[in-house]
Amino acid sequence: MGTRPAKHSAVLWVALVVLLVSATTMQVVVEGKLQRPVMTTGVNWIQSPGLMRRLTFGFNAIWADIYWIRAVQYYGSTKLSVDEKKNYDQLYPLLDITTSLDPHFNIAYRFGSILLSEGYPNGPGNTDQAIMLLEKGIREMPNKWQYYHDAGFVEYWWRRDPRASSDWFLRGAQLPGAPNWLQPLAASVLAEHGEREASRALWIQLASTAEHHWIREAAKRGLMQLDAEADIESLEPFIHKFFDMNGRFPKGWQELTGGPVKMLRNLPRDPAGYIYDLDPVSGSVDVARDSPLYPLRSRVRG
Amino acid sequence: MRSIAIIAGGVFRDSIRDRIGYGLVFFSILLMASSFLLAQLTAGQDVKIIKDLGLASASMIGLFIAIFFGIGLVTKEVERRSIYSLLSKPVTRSQFVIGKYLGLVLTLLINLSVMVVAFYAVLWYLDFTTLPGAKAAWEAPAMDPRMLKAFALIGVELMLITAAAIFFSTFSSPFLSVAMTFAVYVIGHFGEDLKNINSIVKSMVLPYITKGVYYVMPNLSALDVKAAVVHGLPVSGTSMMLATTSCLLYIATLLVGSILIFSRRDLK
Numbered sequence: 001m002g003t004r005p006a007k008h009s010a011v012l013w014v015a016l017v018v019l020l021v022s023a024t025t026m027q028v029v030v031e032g033k034l035q036r037p038v039m040t041t042g043v044n045w046i047q048s049p050g051l052m053r054r055l056t057f058g059f060n061a062i063w064a065d066i067y068w069i070r071a072v073q074y075y076g077s078t079k080l081s082v083d084e085k086k087n088y089d090q091l092y093p094l095l096d097i098t099t100s101l102d103p104h105f106n107i108a109y110r111f112g113s114i115l116l117s118e119g120y121p122n123g124p125g126n127t128d129q130a131i132m133l134l135e136k137g138i139r140e141m142p143n144k145w146q147y148y149h150d151a152g153f154v155e156y157w158w159r160r161d162p163r164a165s166s167d168w169f170l171r172g173a174q175l176p177g178a179p180n181w182l183q184p185l186a187a188s189v190l191a192e193h194g195e196r197e198a199s200r201a202l203w204i205q206l207a208s209t210a211e212h213h214w215i216r217e218a219a220k221r222g223l224m225q226l227d228a229e230a231d232i233e234s235l236e237p238f239i240h241k242f243f244d245m246n247g248r249f250p251k252g253w254q255e256l257t258g259g260p261v262k263m264l265r266n267l268p269r270d271p272a273g274y275i276y277d278l279d280p281v282s283g284s285v286d287v288a289r290d291s292p293l294y295p296l297r298s299r300v301r302g
Numbered sequence: 303m304r305s306i307a308i309i310a311g312g313v314f315r316d317s318i319r320d321r322i323g324y325g326l327v328f329f330s331i332l333l334m335a336s337s338f339l340l341a342q343l344t345a346g347q348d349v350k351i352i353k354d355l356g357l358a359s360a361s362m363i364g365l366f367i368a369i370f371f372g373i374g375l376v377t378k379e380v381e382r383r384s385i386y387s388l389l390s391k392p393v394t395r396s397q398f399v400i401g402k403y404l405g406l407v408l409t410l411l412i413n414l415s416v417m418v419v420a421f422y423a424v425l426w427y428l429d430f431t432t433l434p435g436a437k438a439a440w441e442a443p444a445m446d447p448r449m450l451k452a453f454a455l456i457g458v459e460l461m462l463i464t465a466a467a468i469f470f471s472t473f474s475s476p477f478l479s480v481a482m483t484f485a486v487y488v489i490g491h492f493g494e495d496l497k498n499i500n501s502i503v504k505s506m507v508l509p510y511i512t513k514g515v516y517y518v519m520p521n522l523s524a525l526d527v528k529a530a531v532v533h534g535l536p537v538s539g540t541s542m543m544l545a546t547t548s549c550l551l552y553i554a555t556l557l558v559g560s561i562l563i564f565s566r567r568d569l570k
Contacts, residue, residue, distance in 0.1 A: 062358040
């Protein structure tokens, strides 16, 4: 009596397994054959922060998180793409919407300004937008000295404007709770000599005071870039010496590490461990294109 | 009073038997737990995302339960004709409406409590597994008790939405009732825009109308402190009390309106 339903059930189970295996196999086949459309830039359907805020009906904060995730993913995927013409056009609108939906989204202002000012092709290199984002943060939270510090940093590091930078630091130093090193920093960036020292001090302060791991990592990278710039400066005299001796620039580092005049002991590596690029035509030295330190600020702007 | 308690108990038992409610609460808990995965996708904002998602899912699931269960409270009884046997007993129509309302509010508050426990459990796990150095970047502690303020105000908002759902269902079809209750929710969150519409529209009359609507409709954005508690910003007890009192007055108004309409309704 009970065998027919049991048989029926067994057939269904077998069918289920067979169908599941077939569907999975088909999925693998489709995956292999499918011609995927080439994705160019991400589309941001809603560009207006005001409209977006109205459409969220009280769920602003969670939508701000979603837009922040989109911004980080967008930046990361653009940076890692192999596309020759990397397009970061949507980064600022995404950050603008994020901070409009949640005006107290601290990291979106701070880390967002770092992403926006990062030199091309590692970022859009748009310092105007970075300052705009920080100014927006200041309007929302006027007592956040960190935003003044970050704006001063953008002015000094990316725009190379010590006066504007010093002004931001001084304004930040006057806020309640501002650290006591902010005012001396304003003075040191104005010093005629020792630009690299001032930069180093800025990065060290950022690395030691930033609350977020990601910002600390960006600061460590900045410090390594400074070291790389110093390395390059120390390598250039050897290349010029080689030119004076041979009437041409070296074809590669091997000519400096080996040969009759052994100028260098080892192949020169940047602080991230990548061998520096040497251009045999112009004799210029730079960090390798695949190095995480590429591009150096000195090469991005002037 | 006893009749109201019996009817409320009946609603509560029905909602326990109804597996959709369980499913929704389970879904909310699942969302809270899955926020761990979502937090991995972003730059150091795990605690914020977990808190935002937890509060948003509790609010959204509560909203669904309040609207869809709230509308069914009266309409189902009428459609099934079980209301005849109920009203043949010593139960007045006002007791029926109030009992139904309190039953669903009890269900909602218990569901919300379950979600609060799950929410704090997820946050406790995050707190337990995070290194002290990383915690220094948090704007507010993971197990911040101030988040209970947001949950309390979500509860008040859901009580209001339930009252609106019952009100509309006393005279309208289920579909229209859903639409109108949802409209109350949307307009409630558009409060500031309605009040300041004169800044975008050049009209002599419209600003007066929208201002009128603003003052007549409940201002639900006053109950929304989710973002503030996540950032550890202060939420004053006075503002909470004022917003709650205003909502309780709207709830009373809607319930009295529901009783008035339902008392006059011809059920034959």
